[in-house]
Amino acid sequence: MTDAATTKPFHRLLLTGAAGGLGKVLRERIKPWAEIVRLSDLGGLGDAAEGEEIMCCDLADNAAMLALLEGVDAVLHFGGISVEDRFEPIMQANILGLYNLYEAVHKAGVKRVVYASSNHATGFYKNTEVIDADMPLRPDGFYGLSKCFGEALSRYYYDRFGIETVCIRIGSSFPEPKSARMMTTYLSYDDLVELLRCSLFTPRVGHTIVFGTSSNDTTWYDNRKAGHLGFKPKDSSRPFKHLFPDTAERPGDDPATIYQGGPFVTAGPMY
Numbered sequence: 001m002t003d004a005a006t007t008k009p010f011h012r013l014l015l016t017g018a019a020g021g022l023g024k025v026l027r028e029r030i031k032p033w034a035e036i037v038r039l040s041d042l043g044g045l046g047d048a049a050e051g052e053e054i055m056c057c058d059l060a061d062n063a064a065m066l067a068l069l070e071g072v073d074a075v076l077h078f079g080g081i082s083v084e085d086r087f088e089p090i091m092q093a094n095i096l097g098l099y100n101l102y103e104a105v106h107k108a109g110v111k112r113v114v115y116a117s118s119n120h121a122t123g124f125y126k127n128t129e130v131i132d133a134d135m136p137l138r139p140d141g142f143y144g145l146s147k148c149f150g151e152a153l154s155r156y157y158y159d160r161f162g163i164e165t166v167c168i169r170i171g172s173s174f175p176e177p178k179s180a181r182m183m184t185t186y187l188s189y190d191d192l193v194e195l196l197r198c199s200l201f202t203p204r205v206g207h208t209i210v211f212g213t214s215s216n217d218t219t220w221y222d223n224r225k226a227g228h229l230g231f232k233p234k235d236s237s238r239p240f241k242h243l244f245p246d247t248a249e250r251p252g253d254d255p256a257t258i259y260q261g262g263p264f265v266t267a268g269p270m271y
């Protein structure tokens, strides 16, 4: 953590999934937080810029993950399968990968992880409901199930070893909403970065679950149980309202419009 010889809060911060949609955004935005940002993915990271280290590896490779975590102070875990898929690749990247990550975190003495969980851990709640972090998990597919596993695994490593994790159930973090549903789940990149900042720098987070959306006009989430993070989103999906004028006219018998997980609830299983 803070070192008298450095001016940035962390010496080395690891970002997994750095070649992905969010990873590319974060690669530029997290630099002020660490002297060295270690970037990891399967590949596709180009050359290291000043203040960067690149270590490509598969989350499913236990030995490579042990090496990846050496010398790391904190982790932003954004790597893995990010949509519904067959169970096998999800098992490798998101289940075995999570176990490998936390074993390596433990062995390296890392104190905090921020985990990119997903709204699909609770996607089978109806979009007429408002849920909070203590309500039972209701995954909407193998992908959502793997996020539930990550949340439970990180809880275990906190209870057993005191490793703190903030699990962010990200809604839909893209440049702009891509559907009427995303008017509710939208999380702007600026608000994502702010939520990561709160997750990394709040002094005590224990094991926290927080829903990651901007301050949209509609919400399915009650974030009061994560109030200690002090996350106050500044953006909203409102400026994109003109893109989805028929939001109020959704048909009532399509599962993709009934449940919070939207199209994910009918995407699987894919054998």
Ligand code: NAI
Residues within 6 Å of the ligand: 016, 017, 018, 019, 020, 021, 022, 023, 040, 041, 042, 043, 057, 058, 059, 060, 077, 078, 079, 080, 081, 082, 083, 092, 093, 097, 116, 117, 118, 119, 169, 170, 171, 172, 173, 174
């Ligand atoms: P993405 O699919 O663009 O990026 C994921 C990255 O993980 C990819 O670059 C991929 O190469 C890497 N990866 C996949 N399998 C791997 C493995 N076995 N070993 C190492 N790296 C592997 O996804 P995106 O949108 O950037 O999301 C990042 C994280 O945030 C994911 O964990 C996703 O589940 C989560 N999330 C994202 C949301 C969004 O709206 N973008 C919403 C909810 C959750």
Ligand code: 15L
Residues within 6 Å of the ligand: 082, 083, 118, 119, 120, 170, 171, 172, 173, 182, 185, 261
């Ligand atoms: C997710 O978990 C996915 O990673 C992302 O690609 C989006 O589809 C998002 O959820 C969503 O629900 O819109």
